[in-house]
Structure formats: C-alpha cells, structure tokens
Amino acid sequence: MDPDLTKFALIGKPQVVLEIINASKSFKTPEGGTLNALTDVCVNVEASEFVTLLGPSGCGKTTLLRTVSGFEALDAGEILIDGRAVTQIPAHRRPVNTVFQRYALFPHLDVRRNVSYALDISRVGREDTRRRVDEMLDLVGLSGFAARRINQLSGGQQQRVALARALIARPKLLLLDEPLSALDKNLRQKMQQELKALQAELGIAFVFVTHDQDEALTMSDRIAVLANGRIQQLGRPEELYRHPKNVFTADFLGESNLLSVEVSNRAATLADGQRLEAAINDGMAHLLIRPEALTARSPSDDALCFSGVASRSVYTGTDYRVDVKTEKFGTLAALLRADDMQPQAGQDITLWARRDAVHLIPEHEAAP
Structure with a gap:
C-alpha cells in the first residue's frame, strides 16, 4: 500500500468506496469576482455502484469529479476513498482512474501499448503485463486489435481502449467525464448498454458525468442532480423522476x-x-x-x-x-x-x- 495512505486512519464505512464531505471550491473570474463552483457538496458512493453526476454546463459536476481525481484541490471539505482521507494526496497516488471526454490516448502507440501504459510505468513484469492486457482487451471486445494504431480505430473502439487503459490498473473507483459525448446517437446508445454491463461484471464503482438526462436514467443506480454548485437531489432514477424535491430537478430530469x-x-x-x-x-x-x-x-x-x-x-x-x-x-x-x-x-x-x-x-x- 502507498506509504502516504497508511498514515490515515480508517474513518469511513467499509461498504462506502467514496465519501465527499462538505466539499467547496471557488475560482477567481477574469473580471475579479468569485465563482462558487461547489458549495457544501456531500455524496457517498458504495462499492459496485454506478452514480451519475447530472446537470447543465457550469453546474459543478466536472469540478467535483476533478477534486475526487486530485486534479483540483478543495477549498474546504474532505474526500475519502475506501475509508481513507485523500484530500492532501496527489492525483497519481490516489486509487482512482479517469476516462476523459476526449480519451487522451497516445496516437504514436498501438492499442497494446496504450492499454499497458499504467503497468509499464509501475514496472509490472512483461509476461504479467501481456496476460493482463489480453484479458482486458477481451473484456472490452477488442481481441485482435492489439497491434492497431489509434487512428485506425473508430470512435467506439477508441472509447473501449480508454476504458481498458483505465481499468487495467484495478482502481477502487473509475471516474468518467462525459466519455460518450463525441459518439453518434446509435453508437452512444450501444455504448451505454456495454458500459453498464462492463461495470456490473467488474464490480467497480463508477462515477459518471453527463448533461444527458436519458443517459443518466438509463445507466445509473443513483443520480446526483447539480445546479449552481449544489446537490439538488440524490437518489434512484425512478425516485428523482417521479418525486423530485424541487422544480429544477423536475424540469431538468425529463x-x-x-x-x-x-x-x-x-x-x-x-x-x-x-x-x-x-x-x-x-x-x-x-x-x-x-x-x-x-x-x-x-x-x-x-x-x-x-x-x-x-x-x-x-x-x-x-x-x-x-x-x-x-x-x-x-x-x-x-x-x-x-x-x-x-x-x-x-x-x-x-x-x-x-x-x-x-x-x-x-x-x-x-x-x-
């Protein structure tokens, strides 16, 4: 285990993989003002759960995801992963991986080298790396594509490579920042089904960011609706749709x-x-x-x-x-x-x- 993590006591519930406690974050605007991107946000994500952060552009959902990954620092609040405080832990030492909207794949490397990247920098043995890459490519339906270059793949295939690369390190938590937004409607719907099935098979907690209401309703175990940097409602899709707590949630979700x-x-x-x-x-x-x-x-x-x-x-x-x-x-x-x-x-x-x-x-x- 990372020595920087061992000094933090277990203070979360064993079944909760992610706890966000009173998270607040603000940014200075070019005009000299202050934008409150997050205000006292509280979210728990249980192991094997698929939670979606849903809201319009500028509501704070991507900022919240970036604070969990470690790419943004909180002004106030606490983040716990698997019961351990990680608020002061740098991004590369947190047990999470992120799939970005544009995938961030390496165009000069083939599929195998893209997927094995995390194992290569961790100095995992060659045979173990090959075995795990083959298993992951089979899991995402890309067996036989290991030697392909990224520019030889379709958008859906590139998305699968990004998922395989993120999952091969066996993170406690996978963060996904609108990874389907660049796909056409038919492929997007297909990938929604495949992504949900993959999450269920792996049993890894997913936190998924989207502004698409249908996508959130289709894929999520629970949805957190955000507006103006605050959680408006958090619950099961049918609960939010049938019994919204405020007009914003009612109007935004359907x-x-x-x-x-x-x-x-x-x-x-x-x-x-x-x-x-x-x-x-x-x-x-x-x-x-x-x-x-x-x-x-x-x-x-x-x-x-x-x-x-x-x-x-x-x-x-x-x-x-x-x-x-x-x-x-x-x-x-x-x-x-x-x-x-x-x-x-x-x-x-x-x-x-x-x-x-x-x-x-x-x-x-x-x-x-």
Missing part, C-alpha cells in the same frame, strides 16, 4: 407540466376547483404531471381531468406527442398511445391523470 395550486387543510386546489390530498404545509405549490401520465381515457372515477384543444400533434410511431391548450391550466404536453386515439390539431381533447401519478412540490422549493 419533460414536465407544472401547474400552480394552493394548499390548505392538507388539500391542494386546482384552478378549476378540483382537489387532491396533499402531504405538505399550507401555501402555494406546483403540481407536477409528466406527459406520459396523461391519458385520453379516464383511468378511474376520481382521476384529475383537463379539457382543451390540441394545438399540435406529432406522431412518433407508437405515440402522439400532443400540446393541449386549456382555459384554466395553459398548454399541457401529453404523450398519448396511438392505440387510444389519433389526435389532430384543432380537435377537442379531454386528458386524465391518476392522482397517484402526480406529485406536489412546495413553492419554496422552486429554485436551486
């Missing part, structure tokens, strides 16, 4: 209809007088209705009801994406099954939503 409602005596009242039970305090709130929660047929006698006129209807193959202009609630976006109806622009439409398919967000949680 399409949403947000209706203003008043809550009194544990009941929310819609603009047309419809009421539903509320588990929040009195005051104003936002009623979240996802487009797919709206149907053209009433699912029950007490379902919420919204009537209006279709202002736009787009056929997607299995569904119609419909904008319905209502008198009381503005325009609602709905995703209606083509088997239920074939709506046309200008058509009168009544939409329905089950009460257990909507979610109330207190007004004070509207902004990050």
Whole structure:
C-alpha cells in the first residue's frame, strides 16, 4: 500500500468506496469576482455502484469529479476513498482512474501499448503485463486489435481502449467525464448498454458525468442532480423522476407540466376547483404531471381531468406527442398511445391523470 495512505486512519464505512464531505471550491473570474463552483457538496458512493453526476454546463459536476481525481484541490471539505482521507494526496497516488471526454490516448502507440501504459510505468513484469492486457482487451471486445494504431480505430473502439487503459490498473473507483459525448446517437446508445454491463461484471464503482438526462436514467443506480454548485437531489432514477424535491430537478430530469395550486387543510386546489390530498404545509405549490401520465381515457372515477384543444400533434410511431391548450391550466404536453386515439390539431381533447401519478412540490422549493 502507498506509504502516504497508511498514515490515515480508517474513518469511513467499509461498504462506502467514496465519501465527499462538505466539499467547496471557488475560482477567481477574469473580471475579479468569485465563482462558487461547489458549495457544501456531500455524496457517498458504495462499492459496485454506478452514480451519475447530472446537470447543465457550469453546474459543478466536472469540478467535483476533478477534486475526487486530485486534479483540483478543495477549498474546504474532505474526500475519502475506501475509508481513507485523500484530500492532501496527489492525483497519481490516489486509487482512482479517469476516462476523459476526449480519451487522451497516445496516437504514436498501438492499442497494446496504450492499454499497458499504467503497468509499464509501475514496472509490472512483461509476461504479467501481456496476460493482463489480453484479458482486458477481451473484456472490452477488442481481441485482435492489439497491434492497431489509434487512428485506425473508430470512435467506439477508441472509447473501449480508454476504458481498458483505465481499468487495467484495478482502481477502487473509475471516474468518467462525459466519455460518450463525441459518439453518434446509435453508437452512444450501444455504448451505454456495454458500459453498464462492463461495470456490473467488474464490480467497480463508477462515477459518471453527463448533461444527458436519458443517459443518466438509463445507466445509473443513483443520480446526483447539480445546479449552481449544489446537490439538488440524490437518489434512484425512478425516485428523482417521479418525486423530485424541487422544480429544477423536475424540469431538468425529463419533460414536465407544472401547474400552480394552493394548499390548505392538507388539500391542494386546482384552478378549476378540483382537489387532491396533499402531504405538505399550507401555501402555494406546483403540481407536477409528466406527459406520459396523461391519458385520453379516464383511468378511474376520481382521476384529475383537463379539457382543451390540441394545438399540435406529432406522431412518433407508437405515440402522439400532443400540446393541449386549456382555459384554466395553459398548454399541457401529453404523450398519448396511438392505440387510444389519433389526435389532430384543432380537435377537442379531454386528458386524465391518476392522482397517484402526480406529485406536489412546495413553492419554496422552486429554485436551486
């Protein structure tokens, strides 16, 4: 074990591979001001877990990843890896590896030498290196490509080389900074599936950075939504999608209809007088209705009801994406099954939503 690490006592939980405790980081701007990139960020990542840092550009997700890797120093807070404090440990001595957006492969080396780089500088024996490289290339589906130059590979193949190079050193934690962003849509979707399968097979904790909501929902065990350098919500994909804690998370993670409602005596009242039970305090709130929660047929006698006129209807193959202009609630976006109806622009439409398919967000949680 690295002697610089042995002096730190085990102070984390054994099942937690990464702990970020009250991490804060600021930068000076060219104008002389201060940008708070991270403010009191707390995240735990368990062994074998796939956690995604999700948010818009400038929210702090890449800065957070760089503080874990050691490429950026925190102003305040602590980082523990496998229970050991590493905040003062330099990047090259931390038990993590990073896959960058542009892969950072060596164009003058072939695939084998790129993958073996970490073992070469660690002076691992030649036979052991060859065996481990062959095993890793087989794992990422590149057996037979060892002698290829980097410029002879496709984008997807280069991404696999970058993964193999990062994983061959057997890190405790793999950090991935938008590694799929340069790929076309079809290849990107394929690589999402392969990356998740690879992570499950290896049992290594992955921390993945993206601004793509669909990518985060598809791949993650848990998602941390960031805005303005703060964690807005951390939880399972279905939890964040169905029960967001604030309007930012609701709006950023998928399409949403947000209706203003008043809550009194544990009941929310819609603009047309419809009421539903509320588990929040009195005051104003936002009623979240996802487009797919709206149907053209009433699912029950007490379902919420919204009537209006279709202002736009787009056929997607299995569904119609419909904008319905209502008198009381503005325009609602709905995703209606083509088997239920074939709506046309200008058509009168009544939409329905089950009460257990909507979610109330207190007004004070509207902004990050």
